[in-house]
Each structure stands twice: as C-alpha cells, then as structure tokens.
Amino acid sequence: MADKNYFAHESAYVDEGAVLGDGTKIWHFSHILSGARIGNRCVFGQNCSVAGSVVVGNNVKVQNNVSIYDGTVIEDDVFLGPSCVLTNVTNPRSQVNRHSLYEKTILRRGATVGANATIVCGIEIGRYAFVAAGAVVAKNVPDYALMMGCPARQHGWMSRHGHRLGEPDAEGVMTCPESGFRYQEVEPGVLRCLDLDEESPLPEELAMGEKTYDEYKK
C-alpha cells in the first residue's frame, strides 16, 4: 500500500481490511486481523495479536506476547505490559460455541496493566488505573486505583504519572511527587485530579520521565 503511514516489520501480518493510524508500529511476528482499528502512534511489540472487532485508541503501548481478543475496547494512552492476558468468555468450554457471546472488557484512557496480569472479561478498568504485575482482576476498577494481588484488591491510588499517592493532607489532597498534580477523593472511592482533567492530554513538558520510580519514593 503506497499510502500507508504505519510501520509493520516484515515478519508481521497486517490483514487486508485492518485500519492502522499514522506512526503506528507493529513489530516481529505480530498479527493484526482484518477489521481491527488501531489509532495513531501505537506500538505493538513482538508476538502480539489483535482480533478483527477490536478498537484501539491513540498512543497505546502493547508489550510482547499480548493478545487482544474480540470484545475488548482499548482507549487512548493505555499501556499493556508484557504477557498480560485479556479474556473474552467467563465460562469457556471447548464443546460449547460462544463466538456470538464474547463479553466486553473496556480499558479506559491511560490505564496500565502490569506484566503477566490477567483481566477477567466483562469489566471496566478505569482511567489511569494501575494493575500491578501478576494481578488477577475480576471486578470493575475505579479511575487511578492501584490493584494488586490475586484476587486483585485496591491498595490506594496511583497518580497519572504512575506514583503511589501517600496520605492525604488536612484538606484531603494527595500530591504526585513527579508532576506536582493534586488529587482528591471527591466522594468515597472516586478520585479526581484537581489540576488536569482526566480527558485532557498531558502537557508535553510533563511527558518525559527524568528520575526512576525509587528516586521519587525516597
């Protein structure tokens, strides 16, 4: 295709009928099925697959060995860690055909799924939620929630820059050590950023990491 503005490695298959946005990269041995719609500036690592009814937003980063099955919606800025697992049937049985019964799983804008975590289908992972490595998530996850363990439980909040938010101050405000953005529970279990709307893009000057996670923890 002369007019394609994405890159696919020679070992990858992008089926006729898949739509890929500008600047998207598909690396070794990955397969994008016909009908899949992938936004701009996404990166799919090695050995990924995207089913034909899947819609992926812009700037989505997918690490090696991730399959995105029919029924999944991936919004902008989602990060899927290596070998994480998404599912689409709660009660699969080889003898029973449930191809018309795939359950919907929605990963909202900016969510992160850690390495080797599993998302049981039919749930929604909130904006900027953070699923720890190896967690098994089977329930809806609120915006900014940090989910750890099996079954995954909420262990506080994670900022948009991916830092655990410490104890709130007297006004109930928690501050991200990297961005300085303030966060507050506007009602029990509902966290909002007071300085940047969840749907607004991150300002460019805040999009380059300069210190490691542990340096901010000190």
Ligand SMILES: CC(C)(COP(=O)(O)OP(=O)(O)OC[C@H]1O[C@@H](n2cnc3c(N)ncnc32)[C@H](O)[C@@H]1OP(=O)(O)O)[C@@H](O)C(=O)NCCC(=O)NCCS
């Ligand atoms: C969730 C995460 C951010 C927590 O990091 P952290 O705040 O530095 O956590 P700590 O190392 O201080 O550990 C705090 C506690 O949680 C436990 N813990 C840490 N990560 C855990 C995980 N993924 N699952 C279960 N427990 C975990 C620690 O063992 C420790 O337990 P303890 O209090 O009983 O000693 C990190 O562990 C993680 O999973 N990051 C995702 C990494 C990833 O998948 N990257 C993909 C791109 S390469």
